[in-house]
Amino acid sequence: MSTVPTLEQLHALGPAQQPSYPDSAAVAAAVQRLRTAPPLVFAGECDELKEKIAAVTRGEAFMLQGGDCAETFDGVTADNVRNKLRVLLQMAVVLTYAASVPVVKVGRIAGQYAKPRSKDMETRVVAGEEVTLPAYRGDAVNGYEFTPEARIPDPQRLVDVYNSSAATLNLVRAFVTGGYADLRQVHTWNTDFVKSSAAGQRYEAVASEIDRALTFMRAIGADPDEFHRVDFHSSHEALVLEYEHAMTRIDSRTQQPYDVSGHFVWIGERTRQLDGAHVELLSHIKNPIGVKLGPTTSPDDALALAAKLNPQNEAGRLTFITRFGAGKIREGLPPLIEKVTAEGVQVAWICDPMHGNTFEASSGYKTRRFDDVIDEVQGFFDVHRALGTWPGGVHVELTGDDVTECVGGGEELAEIDLGNRYESVCDPRLNRVQSLELSFLVAEMLRKA
Ligand SMILES: O=C[C@H](O)[C@H](O)COP(=O)(O)O
Numbered sequence: 468m469s470t471v472p473t474l475e476q477l478h479a480l481g482p483a484q485q486p487s488y489p490d491s492a493a494v495a496a497a498v499q500r501l502r503t504a505p506p507l508v509f510a511g512e513c514d515e516l517k518e519k520i521a522a523v524t525r526g527e528a529f530m531l532q533g534g535d536c537a538e539t540f541d542g543v544t545a546d547n548v549r550n551k552l553r554v555l556l557q558m559a560v561v562l563t564y565a566a567s568v569p570v571v572k573v574g575r576i577a578g579q580y581a582k583p584r585s586k587d588m589e590t591r592v593v594a595g596e597e598v599t600l601p602a603y604r605g606d607a608v609n610g611y612e613f614t615p616e617a618r619i620p621d622p623q624r625l626v627d628v629y630n631s632s633a634a635t636l637n638l639v640r641a642f643v644t645g646g647y648a649d650l651r652q653v654h655t656w657n658t659d660f661v662k663s664s665a666a667g668q669r670y671e672a673v674a675s676e677i678d679r680a681l682t683f684m685r686a687i688g689a690d691p692d693e694f695h696r697v698d699f700h701s702s703h704e705a706l707v708l709e710y711e712h713a714m715t716r717i718d719s720r721t722q723q724p725y726d727v728s729g730h731f732v733w734i735g736e737r738t739r740q741l742d743g744a745h746v747e748l749l750s751h752i753k754n755p756i757g758v759k760l761g762p763t764t765s766p767d768d769a770l771a772l773a774a775k776l777n778p779q780n781e782a783g784r785l786t787f788i789t790r791f792g793a794g795k796i797r798e799g800l801p802p803l804i805e806k807v808t809a810e811g812v813q814v815a816w817i818c819d820p821m822h823g824n825t826f827e828a829s830s831g832y833k834t835r836r837f838d839d840v841i842d843e844v845q846g847f848f849d850v851h852r853a854l855g856t857w858p859g860g861v862h863v864e865l866t867g868d869d870v871t872e873c874v875g876g877g878e879e880l881a882e883i884d885l886g887n888r889y890e891s892v893c894d895p896r897l898n899r900v901q902s903l904e905l906s907f908l909v910a911e912m913l914r915k916a
């Protein structure tokens with residue numbers, strides 16, 4: 468059995484990006500509460516996802532991972548969760564149908580509440596005065612409101628993360644098994660403002676073709692279970708050690724540790740130090756895991772991470788989520804893939820075309836250009852095609868609503884529009900139309916791959 472280090476041992480490694488809690492007794496109480504809370508996901512479900520990601524690793528499936536940059540407690544409403552699920556289902560249908568490839572569906576959902584930040588402090592001008600406060604680190608840590616009280620890290624929030632994740636996952640499970648994700652609903656997912664967009668109309672055509680195919684299948688007596696429900700999985704960045712450690716449990720079937728806070732957890736670009744606490748903790752759990760790899764990653768870094776995180780070289784265990792930026796991927800990615808492939812390392816390669824393409828608009832909003840996002844995905848496909856390897860998936864920040872956070876796309880959102888409906892508390896997300904557009908463009912790339 469793999470022995471999970473204690474929280475104290477992890478903290479001794481000097482983990483990056485952790486909250487500085489003022490009250491250690493309150494931290495201990497929250498951790499104790501979490502340790503006795505029921506699992507959010509089952510180890511067996513994590514194993515099933517690992518099998519699916521193994522198919523991605525072998526080039527037989529494509530992974531679609533998406534959701535908010537940062538979920539919020541206020542965002543745990545039926546409408547919000549349904550809208551995110553709906554756009555992911557629409558995207559998955561487009562990808563599956565247009566490219567005839569199985570799509571592994573993973574939400575950045577039901578646990579994505581903690582944020583690493585590039586600066587510890589945030590300065591704003593309030594009533595003509597510059598005010599500096601601790602940065603917002605996600606609802607898991609402190610409040611978004613720009614007041615000294617709200618920005619104090621509160622460990623009770625970790626229990627709130629658990630409860631919010633449980634409520635979200637409960638609804639997601641009901642939606643995906645209870646009829647909402649039935650393929651006969653393909654038309655009903657295409658509602659309101661999206662339906663009238665160019666991407667929505669294109670989607671409508673795909674949906675009609677699927678309808679005809681389903682009618683045909685039923686006519687010949689085929690109506691398999693797969694038409695009526697989908698497999699959908701939760702994921703988040705494993706960032707706050709107190710939370711992830713408290714949610715790590717020994718599976719009664721296998722006597723192995725699993726982090727039961729989500730099916731898939733990943734290590735962020737800022738916490739992937741080889742001898743760091745996050746790599747250490749995740750090296751002990753048996754879930755399928757990911758690591759974000761930015762442009763400073765050397766091929767040897769990638770190999771060392773794979774050796775530590777997947778010593779058995781098991782397909783499906785490890786996903787590298789690259790986030791180079793549109794301008795860097797074509798040069799930066801090939802050396803990584805070449806070395807990892809030459810060493811026979813089993814890994815699924817996924818493209819995060821968001822985090823290397825963030826910039827600040829003149830209005831001060833963080834944003835991304837839709838064209839940069841597409842260009843990075845195109846670069847990812849081009850590199851894999853040139854090397855004969857499989858572009859395994861995309862990892863995107865998106866929402867099911869009509870927000871104005873990323874510029875460009877078919878609706879030609881301009882920087883001046885950003886203030887109309889900018890709702891993200893961290894990074895800019897693709898809105899529903901932009902997400903659907905992305906899925907059509909990726910489906911085309913996938914068809915060619
Ligand atoms: O998703 C996360 C952000 O990219 C990360 O929190 C950094 O954002 P920041 O540069 O605004 O801190």
Ligand SMILES: C=C(OP(=O)(O)O)C(=O)O
Nearest residue numbers: 536735736737759790822
């Ligand atoms: C912080 C994130 O990404 P990265 O670690 O790649 O910067 C994120 O996925 O929201």
Ligand SMILES: [Mn+2]
Nearest residue numbers: 536864893894
């Ligand atoms: Mn983000």
